[in-house]
Amino acid sequence: MAARETDVLIAGLGPVGAVLALLLAQWGVRSIAIERDHEVYKLPRAAHFDHEIMRVFQQVGIADALLPHTRALSRYEFRNAAGDTLMLIEQRDGNAISGWRPSYMFHQPAMEGLLRERLKECGQIQTMLGATLSEIEHNTENGVVARVVHDDGSEDTISARYLVGCDGGSSTTRRMAGIDLFDYGFDEPWLVIDTLVEDESMLPQCGLQHCDPARPTTVMPMSPGRRRWEFMLKPGETVEQVTDDAFIDQLLKAWLDPSAANVIRKAVYRFHGLVAKQWRACSVLLAGDAAHQMPPFLGQGMCSGVRDAASLAWRLGLVINHGASGALLDTYQTEREPHVRAIIETAIGMGRVVCTMDEAAAAARDRDMIAARKAGAAGGAPFLPSLGEGMFHASPRAGEIFPQADTGSSRKFDDLAGEGFWLIGHDAHAADAPAFVRRHTLTGDVPALCDWLGDAEAVLVRPDRYVFGTGTPAALIAALKAQLRHG
Ligand SMILES: Cc1cc2nc3c(=O)[nH]c(=O)nc-3n(C[C@H](O)[C@H](O)[C@H](O)COP(=O)(O)OP(=O)(O)OC[C@H]3O[C@@H](n4cnc5c(N)ncnc54)[C@H](O)[C@@H]3O)c2cc1C
Known part of the structure; x- marks a missing residue:
């Protein structure tokens, strides 16, 4: 049995583990990423991600290559069986605050393939495919030792400063660390079908929740030429029954000639809402589905995991390579958990609207929602909640997403600004900043940022693009240093 050593052991190379490894490498953190399977x-x-996630994909270098596998979506509509609109979420044209379109539909395997290619290019990341985390042998504040079993039956022991479990909903890491789940008590079975469709012109051009109590159904455009249908199972229906080709044809018939849709994937999922009670146990952390799961009615499960990775990477980078206190890692959960819970609760609320199979309850729902729409309620853009308490400097605009402003050139602002923290102001060199803080003195080159700053002298932006605080450069840097010392 060989013994290996690294800074961070990442268990699971789904989207969250892969993004985390790539972001850690930007902090000079060495990682070993183990993945049970060989293929994505x-x-x-x-099927969906939002502008903030595209900004993270930009940060890890896959955004441009990913664009052809996406389609921007501006309407998400809930309709009743008669076709009346119950709720309409409309996004405005143009870019959102992160410098990308508000919402994208996409093809997840294509995105994960691009992440895998990036991993191969990155020297600091050692990827082991066909390698399963089997046991955590040792976990203290000083590090972890984990056992890994390879496909050929051989084993490795890996010692790491930290282990991050990105190993999905049935996370071995979570179980080994003895972490329990909070269960929201939402548990609904759905059949999910992905298809290739040549002519989409007759299909809904929006994301559609067809709230028909006889068979609640979701219809989603994905990347160009790809369509998803989701059908709620009725009581008593079995997985074998609903995944039968003839049964699927019957379901699709309501929407198109089934011979026009090439079914490429089908699976039954239980949609539920779960949150790990602890996101850190000594040197073990959880991210993505290992830490939380939600029904897909807001399309935010993976998005939330990618936000976890973006929140965790710079914290680990500062602790491992820049002497920050390990207590900084505790603010990962205090910031992220309220954000995730708010999204889960909204997704479950939407799920309860959709998953109504009782005819009388559906009729009452339709009456109430149509009346609410007439009264001007509902609609607008989907919300993104605020982060919880954490590593911010109490000052105006702390905790906001920092805009990716238009630079007037083909290069995006974040690419020009580079990695690390950003101190941006009228005189950003007026403070003695650590090396991981990049300083940008505004010279009128990015007018939108001068407008954003207003009366403030400067803003300090965190690597996950949230505002640490505004104020004088000296006060911001002093506050940053104090928080890195004490967490
Ligand atoms: C039907 C459906 C629709 C969805 N729609 C959306 C949507 O529109 N938008 C959205 O944002 N999210 C959506 N989601 C959720 C999204 O797919 C997940 O949140 C996301 O894939 C989780 O990523 P992850 O990296 O945390 O976990 P996973 O993608 O599950 O990856 C975990 C990885 O860990 C590996 N692994 C597991 N155990 C071990 C082990 N012991 N050792 C080594 N490796 C291990 C697995 O092989 C896997 O590759 C949807 C989910 C479903 C089911």
């Missing part, structure tokens, strides 16, 4: 996961899962 083939079954249908995420």
